[in-house]
Amino acid sequence: MNSLFEYVLRLGDDSLILGHRLSEWCGHGPILEEDIAMTNISLDLVGQATSLLGYAGELEGKGRDADALAFLRFDREYKNLLLVEQPNGDFGMTMMRQFFFDAYRKPLFEKLQHSSDKHLAAIAEKSLKETKYHLKHSSEWVIRLGDGTEESNARVQESLNTLWRYTNELFFTNEVDAELVEKGIVPTMQEIQNEWNATVTAVLNEATLTIPTNNWKQEGGRKGLHSEHLGYILAELQYMQRAYPNMQW
Amino acid sequence: MRDINISELERKFQEKIDNDVKIEPNDWMPEEYRQTLIRQISQHAHSEIVGMLPEGNWITRAPNLRRKAVLLAKVQDEAGHGLYLYSATETLGADREETIDDLHSGKAKYSSIFNYPTLTWADMGAIGWLVDGAAIMNQVPLCRCSYGPYARAMVRVCKEESFHQRQGFEIMTQLAQGTPEQKAMAQDALNRFWWPALMMFGPSDADSKHTAQSVQWKIKRHTNDELRQQFVEVTVPQAELIGLTVPDKDLKFNEANGHYEFGEIDWTEFWEVVKGNGPCNKDRLDARRKAKENGMWVREAANAFAAKRAARKSA
Ligand SMILES: [Fe+2]
Numbered sequence: 001m002n003s004l005f006e007y008v009l010r011l012g013d014d015s016l017i018l019g020h021r022l023s024e025w026c027g028h029g030p031i032l033e034e035d036i037a038m039t040n041i042s043l044d045l046v047g048q049a050t051s052l053l054g055y056a057g058e059l060e061g062k063g064r065d066a067d068a069l070a071f072l073r074f075d076r077e078y079k080n081l082l083l084v085e086q087p088n089g090d091f092g093m094t095m096m097r098q099f100f101f102d103a104y105r106k107p108l109f110e111k112l113q114h115s116s117d118k119h120l121a122a123i124a125e126k127s128l129k130e131t132k133y134h135l136k137h138s139s140e141w142v143i144r145l146g147d148g149t150e151e152s153n154a155r156v157q158e159s160l161n162t163l164w165r166y167t168n169e170l171f172f173t174n175e176v177d178a179e180l181v182e183k184g185i186v187p188t189m190q191e192i193q194n195e196w197n198a199t200v201t202a203v204l205n206e207a208t209l210t211i212p213t214n215n216w217k218q219e220g221g222r223k224g225l226h227s228e229h230l231g232y233i234l235a236e237l238q239y240m241q242r243a244y245p246n247m248q249w
Numbered sequence: 250m251r252d253i254n255i256s257e258l259e260r261k262f263q264e265k266i267d268n269d270v271k272i273e274p275n276d277w278m279p280e281e282y283r284q285t286l287i288r289q290i291s292q293h294a295h296s297e298i299v300g301m302l303p304e305g306n307w308i309t310r311a312p313n314l315r316r317k318a319v320l321l322a323k324v325q326d327e328a329g330h331g332l333y334l335y336s337a338t339e340t341l342g343a344d345r346e347e348t349i350d351d352l353h354s355g356k357a358k359y360s361s362i363f364n365y366p367t368l369t370w371a372d373m374g375a376i377g378w379l380v381d382g383a384a385i386m387n388q389v390p391l392c393r394c395s396y397g398p399y400a401r402a403m404v405r406v407c408k409e410e411s412f413h414q415r416q417g418f419e420i421m422t423q424l425a426q427g428t429p430e431q432k433a434m435a436q437d438a439l440n441r442f443w444w445p446a447l448m449m450f451g452p453s454d455a456d457s458k459h460t461a462q463s464v465q466w467k468i469k470r471h472t473n474d475e476l477r478q479q480f481v482e483v484t485v486p487q488a489e490l491i492g493l494t495v496p497d498k499d500l501k502f503n504e505a506n507g508h509y510e511f512g513e514i515d516w517t518e519f520w521e522v523v524k525g526n527g528p529c530n531k532d533r534l535d536a537r538r539k540a541k542e543n544g545m546w547v548r549e550a551a552n553a554f555a556a557k558r559a560a561r562k563s564a
């Protein structure tokens with residue numbers, strides 16, 4: 001197996017699918033400023049997906065470019081986290097999902113910007129700048145909603161309870177990671193997880209939210225086994241490429 | 250006594266306008282000028298925001314990553330335009346949320362073009378090319394509008410609109426040069442958007458209520474019919490260039506005067522859509538109302554949080 005291809009594909013698919021989800025908000029945000037902010041984050045993620053999937057295509061060496069990878073694979077071949085394909089729900093759900101993701105991506109890109117793989121390091125360095133802003137934005141909203149009104153606290157606590165089961169998969173590793181860690185290309189997940197725990201604990205405390213005791217854990221996305229939601233995402237995402245194959249747009 | 254003062258103020262006000270001195274928020278202005286501007290600018294702001302919906306409709310289905318990013322950026326620009334324009338109405342003493350509630354209640358209007366559905370990807374091309382193109386025709390003269398904040402907002406907006414127009418035309422060009430399916434898709438989009446785009450300039454001069462006073466105040470510099478004509482002059486050759494046919498059997502170039510002549514607009518359709526009977530009026534307003542209603546708890550939370558923080562700081 002081409003481990004670096006697989007690893008970069010995971011990163012690219014996370015950006016692609018989360019960017020897709022956020023773009024569903026466009027025109028429907030709770031406040032105009034947040035409509036703009038979510039569209040902006042979506043745009044950053046689509047940009048990251050373009051760079052990452054483009055690089056994955058090069059690593060694979062079979063002539064597939066970013067668009068071929070984004071639009072022409074079957075569901076089992078997408079390696080994104082289950083977390084990022086979960087429906088938007090209300091604004092609080094979207095912010096909680098984003099917060100869990102950003103709190104993981106920031107330390108990951110911080111480490112990856114020093115990767116011995118120069119191309120990956122460059123993408124990580126650029127994406128890190130964006131991710132820092134995303135994390136600031138999502139943490140602030142989690143805190144505001146958690147420590148806002150009784151209603152907002154209840155709603156966002158419910159979102160936390162719903163999404164918590166998908167957070168363990170953020171730290172999924174298999175032989176792909178083992179090989180790349182060994183070669184010094186990627187960091188160990190343990191480092192990322194420690195920082196994620198610290199960020200999440202601090203923010204959820206400030207937000208006066210309670211971490212669920214239920215440790216029920218869901219995983220599958222990294223292996224290509226997704227929730228029912230991904231199929232619908234792909235139906236929309238791939239519609240044009242499937243309906244009108246082999247055309248330039 | 251009071252009457253004399255007012256007419257003196259009005260005289261000075263008109264003198265400034267005649268000398269192209271900008272009116273600024275703290276300057277004296279006739280109440281009718283203020284109200285006309287609030288109505289015009291908020292209508293413009295609403296159009297930007299409602300206009301996000303027909304294009305937002307295709308973001309998740311954009312055909313490739315580059316087009317997706319460009320479309321996202323475009324719709325985000327429109328939201329930004331809405332923001333500057335709502336801010337401009339606030340300099341005139343309007344309240345942003347009240348203005349938005351007038352949109353939601355149906356009291357305030359927005360551009361009727363957004364009450365037409367976007368059925369295919371080619372509509373993203375047609376909207377950029379024709380709708381942003383028509384918006385530019387309307388808005389470039391507003392960069393010299395007598396009210397300072399509006400004029401300055403328009404300078405920034407127009408730069409972005411012309412970028413949108415070029416991107417739209419690029420999409421259409423790509424399709425028109427593509428496969429037969431793509432070319433048919435482009436032609437179909439032009440067929441559906443051509444007439445509504447011409448209607449964007451508003452009723453013909455004979456039926457337009459506000460023009461004369463607005464021209465005197467330099468809130469408007471050209472009549473609806475003049476702008477519509479200018480749009481036709483510019484756009485028809487572009488359609489020809491990429492091999493698409495403008496859906497108007499009466500369209501012809503008058504060699505004698507060097508201008509295009511075009512067919513009669515269906516004003517019945519125009520007024521029906523203005524009244525709320527277009528294909529998507531209800532969907533558009535429902536979507537905007539729903540966004541606000543679903544966001545109420547978020548606003549309340551943000552306000553409550555800010556109040557708590559402020560209290561903690563002062564304690
Ligand atoms: Fe605009």
Ligand SMILES: [Fe+2]
Nearest residue numbers: 327381410413
């Ligand atoms: Fe535009």
